[in-house]
Each structure stands twice: as structure tokens, then as C-alpha cells.
Amino acid sequence: MESVKIRGYEWMSVTIKDVARIAGVSPSTVSRVISGHTRISPQTTKKVKLIMEELGYFPNIMAKSLVSKTTRTLGIILPRPAEELFLNLFFAEIIRGILAQSMRASYDILLTSSFSDKDEIETITKLVKGRRVDGIILLSSRKNDPSIQFLRDQNFPFVLIGRSADYPDVTSVDNDNVQAAYDATNHLIAQGHTNIRFVTGPEEMVVSQDRLAGYKKAMSEANINIAQDWIIEGELLSQSGYRAMSFIMSQQNPPTALVVFDDVAAFGVLRGLTELGIKVPDQIKLVSFNNIAISELASPPISSIDIGTYQLGYSASQTLIRVVQNEPLNAKEMIIPHRLIIRESSMNKVSRV
Amino acid sequence: MESVKIRGYEWMSVTIKDVARIAGVSPSTVSRVISGHTRISPQTTKKVKLIMEELGYFPNIMAKSLVSKTTRTLGIILPRPAEELFLNLFFAEIIRGILAQSMRASYDILLTSSFSDKDEIETITKLVKGRRVDGIILLSSRKNDPSIQFLRDQNFPFVLIGRSADYPDVTSVDNDNVQAAYDATNHLIAQGHTNIRFVTGPEEMVVSQDRLAGYKKAMSEANINIAQDWIIEGELLSQSGYRAMSFIMSQQNPPTALVVFDDVAAFGVLRGLTELGIKVPDQIKLVSFNNIAISELASPPISSIDIGTYQLGYSASQTLIRVVQNEPLNAKEMIIPHRLIIRESSMNKVSRV
DNA sequence: TTGAGTTGTGCCATACGTTGCACAAAATAA
DNA sequence: TTATTTTGTGCAACGTATGGCACAACTCAA
Structure with a gap:
């Protein structure tokens, strides 16, 4: 038990050896008391534990890791x-x-x-x-x-x-992101929508691909043809969804429903629509994914797939x-x-x- | 350099000793090559580095920490x-x-x-x-x-x-949360508001206290009397802000402006107001704190103190x-x-x- | 009572992979 | 040759875990 100075800070370093010395046993015995499952008499155990408590002993995790080859x-x-x-x-x-x-x-x-x-x-x-x-x-x-x-x-x-x-x-x-997107899309199809667009995420992410696939599957099963420009490139961040809106809504045949691949993007989309004076859900429906905590506080609250x-x-x-x-x-x-x-x-x- | 089996996983553990043995030098020498700043001949350095590369050597951080008493x-x-x-x-x-x-x-x-x-x-x-x-x-x-x-x-x-x-x-x-709240409140006072309420956070957090103090200070300096019930208990989470609204707005003399201690709470407040059919900012103004990323995407976008x-x-x-x-x-x-x-x-x- | 066998208890030595100090060996200079 | 510098080595730590072993105590039979 000695005082060590590290980088200017004073340390009271109490090791297993100190405990052993004061308890009048060997370090191995202390180690065994700590690990428990080995042959040590009850009174020794008790004594050692007392000393540990008194000295405020705490095992050095680095040393432990070194020998156990395990870091927890x-x-x-x-x-x-x-x-x-x-x-x-x-x-x-x-x-x-x-x-x-x-x-x-x-x-x-x-x-x-x-x-x-x-x-x-x-x-x-x-x-x-x-x-x-x-x-x-x-x-x-x-x-x-x-x-x-x-x-x-x-x-x-x-x-x-x-x-x-x-x-x-x-x-x-x-x-099961394919199924999730399938469910989300069907929720809209069930309401009679056919002009449903998909705002997708970064192309290199597997989850984007999966959700897109689910959307396509639902549309295909409902015999709805997906036009080229119905799939809109989005990003995880919201600004892009926001920007995309004015473009989409100014098209000839604007959508009546949107599936957005992420809640934050949905916030952006929602903002964009509000700016354009388009009412959700009156004029256009919206469903997205992830169900982040704040989605229920959007205006209007956002329907979302809770993915747990x-x-x-x-x-x-x-x-x-x-x-x-x-x-x-x-x-x-x-x-x-x-x-x-x-x-x-x-x-x-x-x-x- | 031996293969070790830990918990069923096969490991190729190459240590500083292995490098030393193969390079035909001592472990200390290798250690020095790694740490750099010590006298080792250029050719030894080169040789050792080559072997390290070849063997894919990587220092064991636990061992390092043990002796250096530093974990980075x-x-x-x-x-x-x-x-x-x-x-x-x-x-x-x-x-x-x-x-x-x-x-x-x-x-x-x-x-x-x-x-x-x-x-x-x-x-x-x-x-x-x-x-x-x-x-x-x-x-x-x-x-x-x-x-x-x-x-x-x-x-x-x-x-x-x-x-x-x-x-x-x-x-x-x-x-400087006192100053921040002071600024936020003054922003509203400058617009001519006097009936400004403060939605506060958990009482035990210092930040809540500070912001409340800033609000009080601004009000006091503007000679506006703060009624007992002008300070509303909120929480970091949003539901509470939401719930509080119906109560506040049904009062005799409803506020024309709100200072909310946190953006998420502000989302809740905003949602509550929307539910009640109260328009922000037409009927009531709102300022909050923290400027989380999504605040600019609220409807309407929320004025917020960016605290960096x-x-x-x-x-x-x-x-x-x-x-x-x-x-x-x-x-x-x-x-x-x-x-x-x-x-x-x-x-x-x-x-x- | 004594000796052998058995069990329980605790210690010694060693190891984990690294660093740093004191010193040895080799190279160079005087 | 001796002194000096350069380069590299051996050894002891760091704090913990563990297999093997010594020793005491206890049981039991002769």
C-alpha cells in the first residue's frame, strides 16, 4: 500500500499484496478469497474480506485482463x-x-x-x-x-x-425490413391509394434496399405500376427530404401518399409540405420508419413502423x-x-x- | 508466436517477444523501436519494423496499461x-x-x-x-x-x-444559462410581451435553476410581475409539456408567450397547443433551449438558444x-x-x- | 500408540506482455 | 592502449491468477 504519483496526481494504490501482508496470508490466498470457488477456510475468508473492506481494496482491471485474456x-x-x-x-x-x-x-x-x-x-x-x-x-x-x-x-x-x-x-x-415496408405500403394501399411514392435512403445501405424492395413488392402485388420517378432519393438527414418536396408536388400527377424510409427524413418532408401549404393527412398521407420518440409529437403525429x-x-x-x-x-x-x-x-x- | 485458444476462439497471439526472437534482438530493443525516441541503429530499427509488419504484431494494450499506469x-x-x-x-x-x-x-x-x-x-x-x-x-x-x-x-x-x-x-x-434565459426572455419582452410564462425542467438540475433565474431577472428588469403560477413544472420528456398546455391556456389570462427550458419539451408544448387549435406564433410565441437538430423542422420551426x-x-x-x-x-x-x-x-x- | 491414508488449507513459483533501468558489448576516437 | 560514445541486453518490475506441492489435521486400522 503505497502512495504513487502519476502525472502529478497522488494515488493511494492498494494491491492484493498489501491486503495479503496485513491479513497475514499470501497474495494467492487473497486472490482465492476474491474468486470464491476454492478451498479457503471460512475464518480466513472472513478475515481477508474484512481487511479488503478496511483498506478499500479494488482489483486492478488491467492486471486482471492481462492474465485472464478477457476484458469484460x-x-x-x-x-x-x-x-x-x-x-x-x-x-x-x-x-x-x-x-x-x-x-x-x-x-x-x-x-x-x-x-x-x-x-x-x-x-x-x-x-x-x-x-x-x-x-x-x-x-x-x-x-x-x-x-x-x-x-x-x-x-x-x-x-x-x-x-x-x-x-x-x-x-x-x-x-424484417422488407416485410416492414410491405406492411407500411399496404396500410396505404388498403386506404385506396395508388399514387404512392417512396422516399429512399442512402443507396449503399442494405436497409434502404430492403425497405425499397418491400415497397415494390406491395405495389406489385396490388398491380400498381411504379413509374420511374416514384422513387425519390433521400438521406438520413432531413434537409433533403425537405427540398425534394417542392419538386415532387409540382409534378403533373402528384402523389396522394408517401412512404418515407426514416422518421427524421419524414420530419423534413412534413416541413416541406407545410411550407407548400399542403395539409397532412388531408391532402397527402405519410408513413415512415423507426418510430423515434419525437415522431408522436410532430404536427401531425407521424405514423411510423416501430422496429424495436x-x-x-x-x-x-x-x-x-x-x-x-x-x-x-x-x-x-x-x-x-x-x-x-x-x-x-x-x-x-x-x-x- | 503461438496459437492460443480462448473460450473456443482460436487466436494467433504475436507478442513483442516473438518479434524479438525472430528479429534476433531482445524484447527491450523491440520496445524501443516502437517507442521511437531512443538510440537504436537505423538498420536494427528497419529490420525490427519489417518483422513487426510481417508478423502483424500489435501491442497488447492491457499489458501496456499495466506498466504505464495509463489507459488512454x-x-x-x-x-x-x-x-x-x-x-x-x-x-x-x-x-x-x-x-x-x-x-x-x-x-x-x-x-x-x-x-x-x-x-x-x-x-x-x-x-x-x-x-x-x-x-x-x-x-x-x-x-x-x-x-x-x-x-x-x-x-x-x-x-x-x-x-x-x-x-x-x-x-x-x-x-451561461442565466444569461441565455435572460436573452430568450428579453427577445419576447422586446416584442412587447408581458404575459410570459416559463416552463421549467426538473427542480434538482442546476441548469433548470439557472434558466429560471435568467427568466426572472429579465422579467424583473422589465418591471413585469411574475405571478405564482407563471412558472410551470415541466420535464425533459415531452409528454408533460404537452399535458400542461390545456391547463395553462384555459386560465383566465392566458400567456402570449412561452419560454420552455428544452426543445423536446417545446415539441410537447407545441403539440399541445396544436391540439387545442392555438396557432403558433400567431396567437402565442415560443422560445426554447438547446437547439437540437430537429427543432428547425418543427411546424412551426422552433426558436431556440443554441448552446453549442x-x-x-x-x-x-x-x-x-x-x-x-x-x-x-x-x-x-x-x-x-x-x-x-x-x-x-x-x-x-x-x-x- | 503408531503409521498410513485422506482431506483440507495455504504457499511458492511462474506466467501474462510490456517498459525502463543499469549495465555489457561493440564500435569509434584519442 | 585507453577513454568515449553508440548500441543492445538482462532483469526486475506492474498486479493478478493458478497448478503443483507442502504441511497440518483428522480418520481409521493395526
């Missing part, structure tokens, strides 16, 4: 342009889920992002080869993601939130911990159920008091 | 009821700032939350005594925060985002790293400037096309 830490790799994407409540909500479950299981969370593609591999390398974490949660579902390739090559435990088009056998937690965002993170963490601890998995790919939350933006008759 | 990791302690608060984009944005700056400085981020007060101290203890992180960013500014007391007692490097009422001398990054949320996180990280590395600080308390972003919700004449 999970790494989260945020999507590459984290600067922008993290804006979206959606990601915050996923992290919230991961955090809750990890804390419960006594795992720590290392949060990481990167600036470029090359940078991302470097970041991951540091975590993996530096034995910094036990496993990794990948929050990216771009096509041809080099990170997935890398982690597979390294045979390092990881789970993907989302779906990889290229590596179908990776452990992942995702929604929190649950997505929660399950990802749960799954990863299972993988890391070498426990059996029920299935490699886990699907979180979704459900359509119908709000004013897609209601036929507005029941206002 | 910062811990973030989310506010206690993290489950709810993290919902708020505001916190996500702060973390984004912390993350960006930390990555830039090659520091990792350990994200942590807790369920109860007692739990929080335990969590922090683990980080501090387990030598898990070099410093801590505290995202809590409640009154009488036991975490602050603890960290001070332990003499552990930390910075507070926000302000501590009890410990004025802690290193912190904050806004991202900057708050960025500076906190910067400051903490400086503290941890024992570099001098310009000031213990750092104030991030704010500015009022005027949008439709508080405009006098709506200039709509």
Missing part, C-alpha cells in the same frame, strides 16, 4: 460518417439498448468511431489485436463493408446490427455476450418484430375533438 | 436515469462532441450508466479504483451530486459538463485530456457561448410565401 468490455463501432449519423435519435436509442443490457451483465462499453474507411479498419485492428475488447457490435450495414470481412478473417466475436448482403452467415440482429430500436441494441448486446462466453445461440440471425403505429399522418378521418 | 481512455458517466434522458438528442450530441475530440487525440471512450444513486458510485469506483480510465466526464449537474464528492475525495481527474452549485471550484464546461451542444462535449474532452496529461488550464470553468436562433415560433410577422 464490448466495443461499439459507429457507422463511418458518425459525425452526421449520430444526430439521428435512432442510433442513440440503439446505444441505449446496448448500454442497458451490457451494464446488467457487467460488461463495459467502448464507444468508437472513425473518419474514413481506412481509419475504421485501423480502429478495429486496435481493438482486436490490442485485445482491447472481448467482442464487437457493428452498427453498420453498408454493402461490401470491409470491417465485416476483417472481423471474419480474424475470427473475432462480433454481431452486426442490420444485415450484410455479402456475408449471409454472420451473427446479426435485424428487422431499443430492443435491437439490447438483443445485440445479449447475443454478443453469449458468443463471447461461448454459449450456444438459438440462431445466427435474429429478427426483432416490428409493428405499425398508426397516427394522424396516415389517418383517413381525423378524429379531432 | 476516458469514461463518460451518463446521468442517473439514463434510460430516459438518453432519449434526448441533446445528450447524443454531447457524446458526439466528446467522441470526435477524443478520437482525434487517440483516446478511447468508455460509456457507462447506472440505475440508482448507489449504483452510480459503485460504477465510478470501479472505473477509478480499478484504474480503468485516466479521467472522467460527468454528464450530470444535479444538486448535491455524490459522484462529484467522491471524485474530489479520490482526487481523480474529471470534468463536469454543467455546473455544480455545491462545489464551485471543480473543472467544468458549461454555458457539440462544442460542450468537444471542449469537455479537450479539457479533460489536458488535465490528465497535466497540462496547464486557462481556467477551471469554461463557458461555451450561446446564441439565439430566431425561427418562426417567435416571429412577429410571419413571412410566408
Whole structure:
């Protein structure tokens, strides 16, 4: 038990040895008392525990990790342009889920992002080869993601939130986005709409593709022909949705309903429509995805597919911990159920008091 | 360089010793090549680097930390009821700032939350005594925060985002919230409003107190008397603001302007007003705080005090790293400037096309 | 009572992968 | 040759975990 000075800060470093010395036993004995399941007499155990308490002993996690080759830490790799994407409540909500479950299981969370593609591999390398974490949660579902390739090559435990088009056998937690978009679109078709447009997300994200596919499937089954310009390029951020509106609504045959691939984009769309003096849902209906907390507070409240965002993170963490601890998995790919939350933006008759 | 099996996963663990053996030098020599600044002949350096490259060597961070007593990791302690608060984009944005700056400085981020007060101290203890992180960013500014007391007692490097009422001398990054609220209120007073209400946040948060004080100050200076019920209890979450509205607007002498302590709450207020058929800004003006990304997409767009949320996180990280590395600080308390972003919700004449 | 066998208890030595200090060896200069 | 510099090595830490082993105590039979 000695006082150490690190970078100007005074430290009272009490180690297992100090406890041992004062308790009059060997360090190994103290270690065994801590880990429990080994042959130590009750009175020794009691004595050692008392001393630990008294001295305020706390095991050094680095030393522990070094010998156990285990960190009890999970790494989260945020999507590459984290600067922008993290804006979206959606990601915050996923992290919230991961955090809750990890804390419960006594795992720590290392949060990481990167600036470029090359940078991302470097970041991951540091975590993996530096034995910094036990496993990794990948929050990216771009096509041809080099990170997935890398982690597979390294045979390092990881789970993907989302779906990889290229590596179908990776452990992942995702929604059935095709079905979700199919449901959303059908909700509008059921109301008699036919001129339904789809505002899509970044082309390189698998989730965009899936939702687009679901939209197409529903339209096709309803025998509605999708014109070339019915699919509108959007982005995760809202401004683009906003800009797109004036263009779309000025067309010859404007839509009567919209499926927007993300709530934040939907806010932008809504804003754009309001600017144009177009009333939602009276003149045009709107459905979107992710059901972020604030969607119900939009004017009008936005109908959205709740994809269980929190649950997505929660399950990802749960799954990863299972993988890391070498426990059996029920299935490699886990699907979180979704459900359509119908709000004013897609209601036929507005029941206002 | 041997293959190790951990929890079922096969590992190719290449250590500094392997590199040394193959390069025909001692481990210390390799260590020096890595750290650079020591006398090693150019050809040895070259040779060792080549072998490292070939073997894909990467230093074990745990071992490094053990001997250096440094982790190059910062811990973030989310506010206690993290489950709810993290919902708020505001916190996500702060973390984004912390993350960006930390990555830039090659520091990792350990994200942590807790369920109860007692739990929080335990969590922090683990980080501090387990030598898990070099410093801590505290995202809590409640009154009488036991975490602050603890960290001070332990003499552990930390910075507070926000302000501590009890410990004025802690290193912190904050806004001048009194002034911010003063400005917001004056913006309304300047328009001739006198019946201005304040929707406040959780009583135990210092920021709520500060903003309330700023409101009072502005009102007082304008010689406007604040009636008892002009200060409305709100919460960070939006439902409460929503509920409050019907009550307020049904009063005898309804307000013509509102200062709401947070954007998300403002969304709730706005929703409540819309439900009641009250037009913003025609019938009532609205100003709030934090300027979260989505505020400009509300209908109408919400006037908000931009408190430089991202900057708050960025500076906190910067400051903490400086503290941890024992570099001098310009000031213990750092104030991030704010500015009022005027949008439709508080405009006098709506200039709509 | 004694010796052998059995069980319970705790310690020693070693290892994890790295760094840093004191010193050895080699190269160069005087 | 000796002194001096340059370059590299050996060893001891850092704080913890663990297999093997010593030792004491206890049981039981002769």
C-alpha cells in the first residue's frame, strides 16, 4: 500500500499484496478469497474480506485482463460518417439498448468511431489485436463493408446490427425490413391509394434496399405500376427530404401518399409540405420508419413502423455476450418484430375533438 | 508466436517477444523501436519494423496499461436515469462532441450508466479504483451530486459538463444559462410581451435553476410581475409539456408567450397547443433551449438558444485530456457561448410565401 | 500408540506482455 | 592502449491468477 504519483496526481494504490501482508496470508490466498470457488477456510475468508473492506481494496482491471485474456468490455463501432449519423435519435436509442443490457451483465462499453474507411479498419485492428475488447457490435450495414470481412478473417466475436448482403452467415440482429415496408405500403394501399411514392435512403445501405424492395413488392402485388420517378432519393438527414418536396408536388400527377424510409427524413418532408401549404393527412398521407420518440409529437403525429430500436441494441448486446462466453445461440440471425403505429399522418378521418 | 485458444476462439497471439526472437534482438530493443525516441541503429530499427509488419504484431494494450499506469481512455458517466434522458438528442450530441475530440487525440471512450444513486458510485469506483480510465466526464449537474464528492475525495481527474452549485471550484464546461434565459426572455419582452410564462425542467438540475433565474431577472428588469403560477413544472420528456398546455391556456389570462427550458419539451408544448387549435406564433410565441437538430423542422420551426451542444462535449474532452496529461488550464470553468436562433415560433410577422 | 491414508488449507513459483533501468558489448576516437 | 560514445541486453518490475506441492489435521486400522 503505497502512495504513487502519476502525472502529478497522488494515488493511494492498494494491491492484493498489501491486503495479503496485513491479513497475514499470501497474495494467492487473497486472490482465492476474491474468486470464491476454492478451498479457503471460512475464518480466513472472513478475515481477508474484512481487511479488503478496511483498506478499500479494488482489483486492478488491467492486471486482471492481462492474465485472464478477457476484458469484460464490448466495443461499439459507429457507422463511418458518425459525425452526421449520430444526430439521428435512432442510433442513440440503439446505444441505449446496448448500454442497458451490457451494464446488467457487467460488461463495459467502448464507444468508437472513425473518419474514413481506412481509419475504421485501423480502429478495429486496435481493438482486436490490442485485445482491447472481448467482442464487437457493428452498427453498420453498408454493402461490401470491409470491417465485416476483417472481423471474419480474424475470427473475432462480433454481431452486426442490420444485415450484410455479402456475408449471409454472420451473427446479426435485424428487422424484417422488407416485410416492414410491405406492411407500411399496404396500410396505404388498403386506404385506396395508388399514387404512392417512396422516399429512399442512402443507396449503399442494405436497409434502404430492403425497405425499397418491400415497397415494390406491395405495389406489385396490388398491380400498381411504379413509374420511374416514384422513387425519390433521400438521406438520413432531413434537409433533403425537405427540398425534394417542392419538386415532387409540382409534378403533373402528384402523389396522394408517401412512404418515407426514416422518421427524421419524414420530419423534413412534413416541413416541406407545410411550407407548400399542403395539409397532412388531408391532402397527402405519410408513413415512415423507426418510430423515434419525437415522431408522436410532430404536427401531425407521424405514423411510423416501430422496429424495436431499443430492443435491437439490447438483443445485440445479449447475443454478443453469449458468443463471447461461448454459449450456444438459438440462431445466427435474429429478427426483432416490428409493428405499425398508426397516427394522424396516415389517418383517413381525423378524429379531432 | 503461438496459437492460443480462448473460450473456443482460436487466436494467433504475436507478442513483442516473438518479434524479438525472430528479429534476433531482445524484447527491450523491440520496445524501443516502437517507442521511437531512443538510440537504436537505423538498420536494427528497419529490420525490427519489417518483422513487426510481417508478423502483424500489435501491442497488447492491457499489458501496456499495466506498466504505464495509463489507459488512454476516458469514461463518460451518463446521468442517473439514463434510460430516459438518453432519449434526448441533446445528450447524443454531447457524446458526439466528446467522441470526435477524443478520437482525434487517440483516446478511447468508455460509456457507462447506472440505475440508482448507489449504483452510480459503485460504477465510478470501479472505473477509478480499478484504474480503468485516466479521467472522467460527468454528464450530470444535479444538486448535491455524490459522484462529484467522491471524485474530489479520490482526487481523480474529471470534468463536469454543467455546473455544480455545491462545489464551485471543480473543472467544468458549461454555458451561461442565466444569461441565455435572460436573452430568450428579453427577445419576447422586446416584442412587447408581458404575459410570459416559463416552463421549467426538473427542480434538482442546476441548469433548470439557472434558466429560471435568467427568466426572472429579465422579467424583473422589465418591471413585469411574475405571478405564482407563471412558472410551470415541466420535464425533459415531452409528454408533460404537452399535458400542461390545456391547463395553462384555459386560465383566465392566458400567456402570449412561452419560454420552455428544452426543445423536446417545446415539441410537447407545441403539440399541445396544436391540439387545442392555438396557432403558433400567431396567437402565442415560443422560445426554447438547446437547439437540437430537429427543432428547425418543427411546424412551426422552433426558436431556440443554441448552446453549442457539440462544442460542450468537444471542449469537455479537450479539457479533460489536458488535465490528465497535466497540462496547464486557462481556467477551471469554461463557458461555451450561446446564441439565439430566431425561427418562426417567435416571429412577429410571419413571412410566408 | 503408531503409521498410513485422506482431506483440507495455504504457499511458492511462474506466467501474462510490456517498459525502463543499469549495465555489457561493440564500435569509434584519442 | 585507453577513454568515449553508440548500441543492445538482462532483469526486475506492474498486479493478478493458478497448478503443483507442502504441511497440518483428522480418520481409521493395526
